Amino acid sequence: MRAFLASAIGVACTAALVLPTAAIAAPAPAVPASTAPPGSTQSLPLVPLVPDAPGDDRAAGTVPQGLTERDAKLFSLLGVIWDDPEAELHGTVQVRTRSTGTGAWSRWQFLETHNHQHAADAGTAEREPGKTRGSTAPLWVGASDGVEVRVRPEGDAAVRGAAPAPLPSGLRLELVDPGDDPPPGTTTTAAADAAEDNADDAAAQTGAADDADDPRTTVLTAEDAAASAVNADLVPLGATEVPALSKAETEAQTFVLGGKPRIGPRPRIVTRKGWGANEQLRERNFVYTKRVKVAFVHHSATGNNYSCSQADSVLRSIYRYHVKSSGWRDLGYNFAIDKCGNIYEGRAGGVAKAVMGAHTLGFNTNSTGIAVLGTYSKSKPPAAVAKAVARLTAWKLGLYGADPSAKTTLKSGGGNRYKKGTIAKLHVIAGHRDGVSTDCPGGHLYSKLAQVRAASARLQGR
Template identity: 55%
Template structure:
């Protein structure tokens, strides 16, 4: 989800990065994982994060010492997802971020892989920002199980005008990189034991309070022990709408409700969310007027069987690395069209997310797992987004083919307080200057709107 850059990325000097791997274990080379222990030692926790500071890789007399930063090749504890974070969430990274990783299974090194330099974000005055600890970040990249890493961040170069005794001249300089750059290596881990054991029939006492609360938030849709909220047909969905939203429906809406059949949705229990990571309090807005479609920009090199692991990685990255309250998206959809519950608080409720800076209030965020700048999104995923939108927007009376107004909370496209007219189903780029959800997925939004409206009976 790389943001639009003011000028092109230019690099004229090769960097010698390929240093020999360290002969010792990760404890001797990598920063410790959470709690002061390496990730390999954290067998008591579902997943871990290693955080490595980036260091200057070269100094150029013209561009200065901030032109390149990175992590030289080194062995680390096992991980499967990478991202780069920095101190100020309001500072953009203008440059190119790349990583190389070594497969833990084959020992083979990958080529240099690009990491998308713009990530989703929470609104400036939201509960997300209250701690003052929120960080800026790239999107996370899924690389599969790996045990060594190498990274580089190359600053974008831009022309700058200087005053001289003879007039003005144009010089090319590096755009300063954000302060506090760190490489985050995420091990998504397995599903927490208390949730998997409970799902298999363990006594209620085996569950933590956080797990129980997340499940109870969906109690009006399904039993709290399920790993997937089942699909409903149209008639059952219309009856459920009256139960859930009856007090808000007009007589006309009761007589002819416009809502798509509820799709099956994998719960947080189903994808193995460690509920102890997030903040316990749920935050809601008053309604859902729009859906923003995203791509996760985590790459397409995952199997559908790995989708839950990818989501656990994104969740850990958002909470432990970016210091958000919870995963930012309200829903996620994998390449096979399976729909997953995102941020806790209830899939049928107006849960405040952290997905579209400036427009998280009164909206919902749907992320398709993958990167769709040049790759076409699978038909199954596009269909699932339409079905989900038809149901979720239908709960709040929104027409997928219509437009609505949202008040900007502040961003790089619209000033804070501006009422902005948006499509009810919009892409991330419609509210923020970014490539997200990728050109290929963005071009399918018309199809998604039409299909969702048809599913609502419009």
């Protein structure tokens, strides 16, 4: 077991000591893929709908597309994707779904179509041509078994009488089933199982009691172990959460050159194991940058129609949508926060490390991305959200000596607000819209960021 840990922990480090910059390979699978957590994605091509407006032109790609009312296998989240990640969908996407609980159809709901500014940076391996796809933001609809969708192109609102823009090619509806929550209980690695098998044999000979058949005991695959091992400087292998520490305890465990760290108390963080991430979905490598200078705050734009007990399922659904539907290497965000203020580990690589995400196009290097689950363009976030963002940033930024109340600079990798190579001056705690032109994280959440910066700095003792 110790030998296994030594190899899997190759990238683990004391929080502020060693910051890997290269891609790190995880071990090969130790158990069959059939043991992976359940979950599925249905991909349904959209078809032209009957033209219903003058000027609709099938050849020009301006005929509305969609799917008429139909049955589907169980799903809880949906989105629309298309072939070219550089293409934008200038139009509207509406869906309605049938609940498995009531059998009733929902009202029509709009999907956020301007989602292209959540992505890996140009020129990175994650953004290689042919690997990724364009997409709307996903929408959480709850357990459903029926769907209808319509996509309509729009003209330039600034030009009266402008012809509708062509819709992107290869439009498909993605229906995501997150699978069941992982069972509570202990976890073991495949290596530990072999030792336990020997113990089982001995127990059988002596008639001793054993819990090897306890259904609450689950096996860590090699991918599970690798994703957990990068947090081994904080918690044991297979832990479902990183427990909270007091400020004094956090300071005692944080080493910085030059003296006492300015850092907030470590918050409780639900690990990927805790929310049931299927580690066989993501790419095996972990990719790091040099440090964390900026925390970008996002909303997931998945809607607010979820309970906090469903947050694990929402997160598993977004993860699957990012990887299987959008073609990203892993979940795009480094962290997620639900509306009750619970904090979750996002992209694999270690919660204390400078993991490169795919959350803020052009600014994924030397930053971390925090997604608040929900949509906050018209709805106000609960008070617990701002408190959680402040707690998380006070700790995470403190590991890298960053002052939450200050400003800093990042070089743009290219986007719709800052050209490639531009040095942008940004708040250390910034909204997604500060780096690119987007509504994210929604006006109501964005308006809370000044309060978050002040609270985060206070938690650091500034």
